[in-house]
Amino acid sequence: MSTDRKSIAQIKKEFAEAKEGSLEELFAQYAMDERSGVKAVLNSYRKKQEKLAKERVRLEEMRSYEHRYERYGYVCGIDEAGRGPLAGPVVAGAVILPEDCEILWLNDSKQLSEKKREALYDEIMEKALAVSVGMASPARIDEINILQATYEAMREAIAGLKIRPQQAEAISTSHCLTMYTTPQVSTREQTAHRISTTDTGHGSTL
Numbered sequence: 001m002s003t004d005r006k007s008i009a010q011i012k013k014e015f016a017e018a019k020e021g022s023l024e025e026l027f028a029q030y031a032m033d034e035r036s037g038v039k040a041v042l043n044s045y046r047k048k049q050e051k052l053a054k055e056r057v058r059l060e061e062m063r064s065y066e067h068r069y070e071r072y073g074y075v076c077g078i079d080e081a082g083r084g085p086l087a088g089p090v091v092a093g094a095v096i097l098p099e100d101c102e103i104l105w106l107n108d109s110k111q112l113s114e115k116k117r118e119a120l121y122d123e124i125m126e127k128a129l130a131v132s133v134g135m136a137s138p139a140r141i142d143e144i145n146i147l148q149a150t151y152e153a154m155r156e157a158i159a160g161l162k163i164r165p166q167q168a169e170a171i172s173t174s175h176c177l178t179m180y181t182t183p184q185v186s187t188r189e190q191t192a193h194r195i196s197t198t199d200t201g202h203g204s205t206l
Contacts, residue, residue, distance in 0.1 A: 008037035015045050023049065055104055062106070066099075069166075074129075076165035078154050081109075083146055089135050090150050094157035096130040096165055103127065132160035 006014075011030060018026055023045060030038055069075050074096050082090035097103070103123055105116065112120065125131065134156025136149035144152070158165065 008035065008041065011038055012041055015041060020052075052104075056102075059102065059104070059106070070099075072166035074163055074165040076130075076158060076161065078157060080150050080153060083150055087138060089137050090141060090146065090153050092134045092150065092153035092157045094130075094132045094134070094154070094161055094165075095124065095128050096161060096163055097124075097128055101127055130161040130163040132157045132162075134158075134160065 015023070015026055027042060027046070030042060033039070065077075066075050076094050076096050078092055078094045080090055080092040082088055103120065105112075106120060106124075109117055134153040136153045136156075140152070141149040
């Protein structure tokens, strides 16, 4: 069947079912089709390709910490939830992803819709090498303050990973937390955590 005899619906279906690597062939195949509907399909998918390329650039920029610490082996990412609310626990999550793992549209949860968060959760859980959660209770927060309780929740999350990271990195708008763990040590009590935090340009070791 020649391309000009295919309906626009058929062409849309071709693009929808095509794998990423074969899209350029479809662009070339229908480049000479003068129908406005076909041009609209091509334009739509071109924009999607451009958006995808920009997303991969963003993800590569996010991997700067992985590249910086790749000599350590396993690198763990950490984030927390609960520092802002006036009540409730502070919870930290720790994740180790495979090297060069691609999870498109991964972003701060506040930048995502509930539907997108749920979809990314499933993909992260499917692809991650290790995932763990740590928590500090409201009573513990009152006892040692919210910042120290956050660090404690992060350490608990790291200790619960089935793979021991050689480097753990946590970034927030106000501070940078770096945890180095010693992989040769087997027990949680013996594991050495050196925590360096930078807040508004000043460094301290806890």
